[in-house]
Amino acid sequence: MKEFICIVCPRGCKIRVNEQGEMEGYGCKRGITYVQNEMTNPKRMLTSTVKIKSKIVNRLPIITSSEINKDDIFRVMEEINKVKVEAPIYIHDVIIKNVLGLGVDIIATRTIRE
Amino acid sequence: MKTNYDLVVIGGGSAGLAAAISAYDHGIKDILLLEAEAHLGGILLQCIHNGFGLHEFKEQLTGPEYAERFANQLIERKIEYKTDTLVLEIKEDKTVIYSNKEDGLVEVKAQAIILATGCLERTRGAINTPGDRPSGVITAGLAQKYLNIDGYLVGKRVFILGSGDIGLIMARRMTLEGAKVLGVAEIMPYSNGLNRNIVQCLHDFNIPLYLSHTVTNIIGKDKLEKVVIAKVDENFNPIKGTEKEFQVDTLLLSVGLIPLNGLLDKVNVPTHPRTRGALVSQNLETMKEGIFSCGNVLHVHDLVDFVTKEGRKAGYGAATYLKGKMHKKGRRIITRNKSGVSYVVPYYIDVENILDNLVELNFRVTKPFEKTRLIVKLDDKEIKNIFKLHMLPSEMESVLIEKEILMNSNAKEITLEIKEG
Ligand SMILES: Cc1cc2nc3c(=O)[nH]c(=O)nc-3n(C[C@H](O)[C@H](O)[C@H](O)COP(=O)(O)OP(=O)(O)OC[C@H]3O[C@@H](n4cnc5c(N)ncnc54)[C@H](O)[C@@H]3O)c2cc1C
Numbered sequence: 081m082k083e084f085i086c087i088v089c090p091r092g093c094k095i096r097v098n099e100q101g102e103m104e105g106y107g108c109k110r111g112i113t114y115v116q117n118e119m120t121n122p123k124r125m126l127t128s129t130v131k132i133k134s135k136i137v138n139r140l141p142i143i144t145s146s147e148i149n150k151d152d153i154f155r156v157m158e159e160i161n162k163v164k165v166e167a168p169i170y171i172h173d174v175i176i177k178n179v180l181g182l183g184v185d186i187i188a189t190r191t192i193r194e
Numbered sequence: 195m196k197t198n199y200d201l202v203v204i205g206g207g208s209a210g211l212a213a214a215i216s217a218y219d220h221g222i223k224d225i226l227l228l229e230a231e232a233h234l235g236g237i238l239l240q241c242i243h244n245g246f247g248l249h250e251f252k253e254q255l256t257g258p259e260y261a262e263r264f265a266n267q268l269i270e271r272k273i274e275y276k277t278d279t280l281v282l283e284i285k286e287d288k289t290v291i292y293s294n295k296e297d298g299l300v301e302v303k304a305q306a307i308i309l310a311t312g313c314l315e316r317t318r319g320a321i322n323t324p325g326d327r328p329s330g331v332i333t334a335g336l337a338q339k340y341l342n343i344d345g346y347l348v349g350k351r352v353f354i355l356g357s358g359d360i361g362l363i364m365a366r367r368m369t370l371e372g373a374k375v376l377g378v379a380e381i382m383p384y385s386n387g388l389n390r391n392i393v394q395c396l397h398d399f400n401i402p403l404y405l406s407h408t409v410t411n412i413i414g415k416d417k418l419e420k421v422v423i424a425k426v427d428e429n430f431n432p433i434k435g436t437e438k439e440f441q442v443d444t445l446l447l448s449v450g451l452i453p454l455n456g457l458l459d460k461v462n463v464p465t466h467p468r469t470r471g472a473l474v475s476q477n478l479e480t481m482k483e484g485i486f487s488c489g490n491v492l493h494v495h496d497l498v499d500f501v502t503k504e505g506r507k508a509g510y511g512a513a514t515y516l517k518g519k520m521h522k523k524g525r526r527i528i529t530r531n532k533s534g535v536s537y538v539v540p541y542y543i544d545v546e547n548i549l550d551n552l553v554e555l556n557f558r559v560t561k562p563f564e565k566t567r568l569i570v571k572l573d574d575k576e577i578k579n580i581f582k583l584h585m586l587p588s589e590m591e592s593v594l595i596e597k598e599i600l601m602n603s604n605a606k607e608i609t610l611e612i613k614e615g
């Protein structure tokens with residue numbers, strides 16, 4: 081038996097799945113799709129920061145250009161933590177291209193001019 | 195140096211930015227916005243995770259992206275602003291005193307003021323945690339600023355008290371940066387955070403959430419060594435024998451926010467006992483004519499989209515006032531919260547000055563509700579009876595009331611309550 085909280089709408093149904101894959105507790109069909117995805121291929125956006133040489137801040141916030149597999153989160157964090165950039169950086173500049181060959185870029189989410 | 199302005203906006207976070215932009219778009223060009231920090235954007239600059247802007251832009255932005263969009267809109271309009279500028283005082287005659295390095299101590303005279311100074315986090319003193327007073331006990335928002343702006347991780351083994359969104363977000367954030375988060379304790383039987391954050395910040399990293407638990411002891415001479423938590427009964431008293439110990443170097447507090455309202459002290463505007471924000475009309479005007487309030491300084495918001503909306507409303511209200519289009523105050527309808535509703539903003543409806551066809555009342559519920567009805571009454575007369583599938587205390591609710599109904603009624607009060615079943 082596995083339990084999931086559906087996050088598709090604010091109701092937050094607790095959906096249980098038994099060994100046969102049968103579900104109960106969902107308030108609507110969207111919950112079923114959500115749990116199926118979570119069981120087979122959970123994906124997440126990852127946000128973090130990289131070091132930046134700037135007069136005003138020490139960190140530049142970044143995000144993945146699209147969702148990555150949940151299991152890759154810590155490997156991608158390692159890559160992110162190797163990087164150091166220098167101002168100026170503009171919002172949506174690519175900081176790491178195709179990180180770990182996953183087909184996803186790491187992108188700046190803030191403009192830091194100096 | 196210019197010392198007279200139509201409008202002075204205090205605070206350059208989401209609320210202040212939206213307010214200044216909206217006042218400008220409603221025809222007020224002589225505006226000065228003052229911000230204490232080095233950048234426009236406010237608290238959002240440290241909220242690097244995504245999920246902002248779903249209502250406003252129909253896309254998921256990170257905090258800094260959301261802030262930058264609005265800062266750009268301010269700059270495009272060439273609205274005058276000063277950063278690194280702290281407002282020290284507002285006087286009854288709408289003089290604003292600020293100070294910064296370049297100008298020194300300056301008095302400017304405003305015709306109208308919008309207060310948008312945000313909120314403070316509640317600290318240990320506010321919740322009376324027992325035990326020693328070692329270092330290592332810090333509010334979650336401050337830890338967020340240290341980590342995301344300054345690049346400094348406050349601890350390696352962490353426990354979190356309070357399951358509001360900031361605490362949950364920090365549980366994930368510190369885990370990603372290599373800290374071990376041992377758990378989150380919440381005194382209520384439900385979390386105050388979004389389900390999405392429970393799933394993606396706690397479950398994803400196997401961080402336990404202890405509902406109906408609180409911290410009962412904090413141990414450590416100079417540095418924090420241990421926290422003890424225990425289960426609580428219905429009256430929130432710890433139950434003996436349920437204690438658990440955690441060896442940690444950091445306790446993050448995510449136990450609520452309070453409006454940063456100090457600037458209103460000298461202008462004598464009454465505040466709301468529950469929200470601690472100023473008492474305002476539907477135009478967000480305080481009890482002092484020409485002084486408006488919006489965003490977290492008015493009542494604490496969990497979604498920036500609603501802060502932006504509120505900021506705009508304050509800008510529109512101030513612009514209407516400045517153009518001399520506000521009528522003399524007449525009848526007021528006071529808003530009241532009854533069973534199931536913990537507060538309503540605005541505090542009253544200024545009936546002579548309803549600017550739109552609908553008046554929006556924001557409120558929060560006292561506990562989670564499923565399949566209930568929201569009843570709105572003008573004095574004893576029911577005017578709305580709305581089915582609600584689910585409502586949570588952590589999510590602000592709103593209801594719209596038609597101007598016509600309000601204009602045609604002689605009621606003194608408008609009441610919101612929740613009926614179960
Ligand atoms: C720690 C924290 C995390 C949050 N995380 C999220 C989140 O993840 N998602 C979400 O949707 N919402 C989040 N929120 C909710 C947040 O309240 C809103 O999203 C919104 O950003 C608040 O905007 P504001 O303009 O009211 O306040 P703020 O953004 O706090 O802006 C107030 C501004 O006023 C300035 N100021 C204060 N006093 C003075 C003075 N005397 N003189 C000059 N300037 C002054 C401050 O420097 C600040 O820039 C969070 C709130 C906090 C406190």
Ligand code: SF4
Binds near residue numbers: 092106107108111112
């Ligand atoms: S299952 Fe349907 S009703 Fe329940 S939370 Fe998911 S989307 Fe909402």
